[in-house]
Amino acid sequence: MSQTIRIQPLTTEAFAPYGDVLKCDGVPDKIINGGMCGRFHDLAIVDVEDGRAGISLFQSKLRQLPYTLELVERHPIGSQAFIPMSMEPFLVIVADADMTPHAFITAPGEGINFHKGTWHGVLTPLSGTGLFAVVDRICDTPNLEEHLYATPYVVTT
Amino acid sequence: MSQTIRIQPLTTEAFAPYGDVLKCDGVPDKIINGGMCGRFHDLAIVDVEDGRAGISLFQSKLRQLPYTLELVERHPIGSQAFIPMSMEPFLVIVADADMTPHAFITAPGEGINFHKGTWHGVLTPLSGTGLFAVVDRICDTPNLEEHLYATPYVVTT
Numbered sequence: 001m002s003q004t005i006r007i008q009p010l011t012t013e014a015f016a017p018y019g020d021v022l023k024c025d026g027v028p029d030k031i032i033n034g035g036m037c038g039r040f041h042d043l044a045i046v047d048v049e050d051g052r053a054g055i056s057l058f059q060s061k062l063r064q065l066p067y068t069l070e071l072v073e074r075h076p077i078g079s080q081a082f083i084p085m086s087m088e089p090f091l092v093i094v095a096d097a098d099m100t101p102h103a104f105i106t107a108p109g110e111g112i113n114f115h116k117g118t119w120h121g122v123l124t125p126l127s128g129t130g131l132f133a134v135v136d137r138i139c140d141t142p143n144l145e146e147h148l149y150a151t152p153y154v155v156t157t
Numbered sequence: 158m159s160q161t162i163r164i165q166p167l168t169t170e171a172f173a174p175y176g177d178v179l180k181c182d183g184v185p186d187k188i189i190n191g192g193m194c195g196r197f198h199d200l201a202i203v204d205v206e207d208g209r210a211g212i213s214l215f216q217s218k219l220r221q222l223p224y225t226l227e228l229v230e231r232h233p234i235g236s237q238a239f240i241p242m243s244m245e246p247f248l249v250i251v252a253d254a255d256m257t258p259h260a261f262i263t264a265p266g267e268g269i270n271f272h273k274g275t276w277h278g279v280l281t282p283l284s285g286t287g288l289f290a291v292v293d294r295i296c297d298t299p300n301l302e303e304h305l306y307a308t309p310y311v312v313t314t
Contacts, residue, residue: 015303032279036217036218039215039217039291040216043212043213052210061193083240083242086242122191129244131181
């Protein structure tokens with residue numbers, strides 16, 4: 001029998017144990033370009049060991065709710081940021097050290113950065129184009145661990 | 158009297174002297190997530206000296222065409238990527254070593270990465286939300302040079 005986990009709104013506070021929320025929160029840190037642009041500065045802990053930070057694009061198929069969570073993964077020596085390239089919310093799943101999962105939904109215009117070693121679900125866009133920029137560790141040596149749940153979770157609103 | 162520069166479509170080849178085009182071009186480098194996602198891997202030369210690469214958000218006001226180009230800037234010790242967070246094209250302006258400017262328009266879903274030291278215009282979204290993720294050098298020491306044109310250029314289609 002599967003267990004159900006409920007989707008919560010993504011907040012900086014609730015997500016803090018797992019990573020960073022990339023959003024324009026409050027007043028910009030700096031106004032640039034002759035007053036035409038606000039810079040919200042240095043929002044993510046980009047932390048890669050034994051390699052370098054790079055930019056890739058992920059083109060994902062869309063997922064539906066209820067979503068069946070069968071596995072989580074983690075990158076033990078590198079953070080990973082998911083930056084949506086369309087103004088659509090997406091589902092973000094993380095897990096504690098004891099593998100208890102939690103599900104969050106972003107607001108439009110928000111990205112996330114998983115801290116190094118955070119257990120997380122794969123990219124799960126629910127609508128839009130499924131196109132994301134990803135900032136993570138670039139190196140040929142291994143940086144992936146997977147955990148398969150004996151009993152899947154059902155993720156729903 | 159101002160000079161006019163015409164906007165060209167952004168192509169990897171035309172942009173190569175200035176930076177990288179971040180787009181899903183052809184077949185993914187890797188299929189991940191059980192076949193649900195294509196990874197277009199390591200598309201940008203992220204190159205920062207005397208600091209680290211970080212992620213910021215830029216919330217820009219929109220610009221209109223014809224656009225008056227009065228200055229270009231460069232970051233002598235760091236690359237800078239502009240990743241649109243909405244599916245809208247944006248204007249990308251660069252300049253050669255002799256300061257001759259060139260203007261490109263992206264296709265929806267494309268970002269760019271200016272190589273370290275490339276002269277470029279400020280962020281110039283023409284439509285959409287004006288929200289971008291920016292991957293550039295994070296450090297308190299200086300990394301900005303500006304060049305003001307004696308006679309502005311008019312950028313138009």
